[in-house]
Amino acid sequence: MPNRPVSPRPEPHPEPRTVLAVDIGGTHLRVAHVAADGAVLARRRIDTPTDRGPAAVVDAVVRELASLTPPDDPRAVAIGIAAPGPLDPRTGIVHEVPNMPGWRGFPLGQQLSAATGLPAHVHNDANLAALAEARLGAGRGHDPVVYLTVSTGVGGGIVIDGRIFAGAAGLAGELGHTIVHAGGPACNLGHAGCLEALASGTAIARRAREAVRSGAPTRLADVAAAGLPIDAAAVARAADAGDPLARAIFHDAGSALGLAIGGFINVFDPGRIVLGGGVTAAWPLFEPAMQLGMRRVAMAWEWHPVDIVPAALGDDAGLVGAGLWAWERHAA
Ligand SMILES: [Zn+2]
Structure with a gap:
């Protein structure tokens, strides 16, 4: 009777440990990997192409995310996005962005989810900065x-x-x-x-x-x-x-x-x-x-x-908040 092949030990599957975070500001566009504790593991920043409309901003986000230096374990479970203007965090639709043309009704969450293959969680940038300051910054x-x-x-x-x-x-x-x-x-x-x-x-x-x-x-x-x-x-x-x-x-x-x-x-x-x-x-x-x-x-x-x-968090507040928001929604 032939020996049964030894079945390989299953690979350990530790919880993936980053989310992607995006902060779309009127001046700067920031992207990062953010750990579950809110630590920013890798980041990039460019000028926001505000005058070319939301599709150009989505393209820039995808390009910058692809250029991020990956952390040791780069598997991201979700993407969190801080966006200006009134928006609907349940649908990821931006209602409007004052002073930035073309954003009225733009499905930002859906577009970035399609581009990254990850669940996308959008919220208002000031709300996310508030979340970051409350959890990890001056409001802790x-x-x-x-x-x-x-x-x-x-x-x-x-x-x-x-x-x-x-x-x-x-x-x-x-x-x-x-x-x-x-x-x-x-x-x-x-x-x-x-x-x-x-x-x-x-x-x-x-x-x-x-x-x-x-x-x-x-x-x-x-x-x-x-x-x-x-x-x-x-x-x-x-x-x-x-x-x-x-x-x-x-x-x-x-x-x-x-x-x-x-x-x-x-x-x-x-x-x-x-x-x-x-x-x-x-x-x-x-x-x-x-x-x-x-x-x-x-x-x-x-x-x-x-x-x-x-x-206390300076220019990182929106980015960290976007990461915390993605983790919170991922765990929900
Ligand atoms: Zn007013």
């Missing part, structure tokens, strides 16, 4: 976490019990469009006096340019006369140098932030408020007014003082 150990990103616009996200509070249709967390000063200047969406229209980098720069045009005495007039751009960073430099107008602009932006945050504290009684985005580089210029504004509105501050702290 606190609950709920209210997150604001103050840059070109003002985005927001709310994390309760470690999960994104997304509302009934995935659209919650648009904190930047809270009205702070009825009848004030309008944001790009036409909301008169919303937080974004008062405290974003765009709003800070607009107010400075208006002051220069009106002939107000400010060293920013020299910046304009030299042909240099007056952006929020230029206003911050002038404020740091003691320019009264620039300091007043940051004071008012801080005050608007504080009034809005006071309202968020009244609604959520958060464990912590986390502020990210480029404008927060000017923290000392707006923080005192922000604190005063917040305390005018947060009615229970006496019994529960809530810390407002700078974000």
Whole structure:
């Protein structure tokens, strides 16, 4: 009787240990492998081809993912995508992206799933940055976490019990469009006096340019006369140098932030408020007014003082959040 062939030992099948993560920003497009603990194992970054429409962005994502240096175990189980604009995280359809043409109704999740062969999980970029900051960044150990990103616009996200509070249709967390000063200047969406229209980098720069045009005495007039751009960073430099107008602009932006945050504290009684985005580089210029504004509105501050702290994950927040979201959906 011939010996039976020895059957080979089955290969061990450890759980695959990465997801692909994508952060589609208005300026940069980032891709990475992200481990289950949120560690970024490999990454790439390019300029987002915003003016060529969503199909070109999908092509760029696929190309960059293919160029990633694979980690030791590169088997990915899912892909998580942080995308701008209101979207439906259940279907992966982007409703619209302000200032980026062609995105209305674009099936981003379906397209990236087809291109990668992986389940794709899409969510709003600010919500995912909030998730990352709450789990691994400046909000770690606190609950709920209210997150604001103050840059070109003002985005927001709310994390309760470690999960994104997304509302009934995935659209919650648009904190930047809270009205702070009825009848004030309008944001790009036409909301008169919303937080974004008062405290974003765009709003800070607009107010400075208006002051220069009106002939107000400010060293920013020299910046304009030299042909240099007056952006929020230029206003911050002038404020740091003691320019009264620039300091007043940051004071008012801080005050608007504080009034809005006071309202968020009244609604959520958060464990912590986390502020990210480029404008927060000017923290000392707006923080005192922000604190005063917040305390005018947060009615229970006496019994529960809530810390407002700078974000910890920097430009990685959206990418890490996309990875965490893919892992969370993979496990669901
Ligand atoms: Zn608005």
